[in-house]
Amino acid sequence: MSKVIEIKSINQHQKNDVLEVVYEIGVNDSSFLLEYQISGSWEGEIAAYCDSPIVSFLYDALLNGYDFKSEYPISEKLYYNLTKHFIPHMCAMNHLQPIHIDAPLSNKKFTGKWVGTGISCGVDSMATLKEYTTEDVADDYKLTHLLYFKIGAHHGGHAQPVPEELENRIFRDELQVVKSFCKKYSYPLIIVDSNINTLSNQMWGTHDFFEVFEYRNSAVMLMMQNHFSKYYHATGYATFMGFVMDIHKGLEHNEWWSLPLFSSDNLAVIPANMAMTRIEKTKYISDFEPSYNHLMVCWNGKKNCGVCPKCIRTQVALDWLGGLQKYNKVFDLEKYYQGKSYYLRQIVDQRKTDQFYCELYEYASENGIKLPPPSNFFRDTFYKLKSLCYRMTLGQLRR
Ligand SMILES: [Zn+2]
Structure with a gap:
């Protein structure tokens, strides 16, 4: 019998200023609830697509040979990106069995025009902010929103599983820095809290964050694709230097190839920071005044x-x-x-x-x-x- 991850239901409801989104995920005979809380400068609902949970669990599905099944639609472009490019190449390069996606396709166009990037106030995110707010780019490419996610990044160097208390403490501490930065420079900020790290540890066993973070970041953005047209992902490494297709090493060494393949009919996932090395990025932000008192x-x-x-x-x-x-x-x-x-x-x-x-x-x-x-x-x-x-x-x- 084939192994299947099923997206069984997508529910959302507004609770005060927070939109709560719950994906019910069936794996074998068990059901899990993948939960997100969206707050800050967010408005309205998300589109009920299965794009986000599929990309969230793609790493584990590939490693463990799980197909995906959903009655909720998948974006047509994402479907073809995954089934004709990402999955075949990752399987071929890692000697894995191909997996399949069984879901209705949709090429519906939303009207979202927001352009976002994650803000941690680190070198990469400051470089992205400078690149798409101060340089001469077309209006459609200018950043409109900054984003802050809790998806497993707040490990503090602690091995997985990170104690929830530690993860929550670091998330809250960094959020204060990010909030004060956005307030000072008048950037709309969207905050997404999630149980994905804890849940994933329960479902699949522990992973180092570098193995999964690109999937999870893109998945959160796909959840919000009815509002966002572009998402700039601050890159960790320069261009194709040290290009690696080993699935266990995460996607950061092949993100110039892999990230655009998480784009949908509405959302373009774009690697940022041009071809800059870390030192070049540090130099690039060193005349960017907003970084002086907030670089973290x-x-x-x-x-x-x-x-x-x-x-x-x-x-x-x-x-x-x-x-x-x-x-x-x-x-x-x-x-x-x-x-x-x-x-x-x-x-x-x-x-x-x-x-x-x-x-x-x-x-x-x-x-x-x-x-x-x-x-x-x-x-x-x-x-x-x-x-x-x-x-x-x-x-x-x-x-
Ligand atoms: Zn330090």
């Missing part, structure tokens, strides 16, 4: 800790680019300069395992920036000298 790169919550890999790489890049002083409200610069030699050594030591540290290491080499030797340099040198002495002694004995 840390996993830790509402305040940059200054010592985690994300904080280190951002401070070092800004320091080398000559812009760190502008960020003295969001980083403790005295603490940074005290620990700087240790941070630089971390970059040298971890350059082979951390792509962003590798990028900084190469930038330093190309720009004549002096870096310390690796931590094991002295130990290695000691053993090399000892070995040399030993070999020389042996050579003398033989003579």
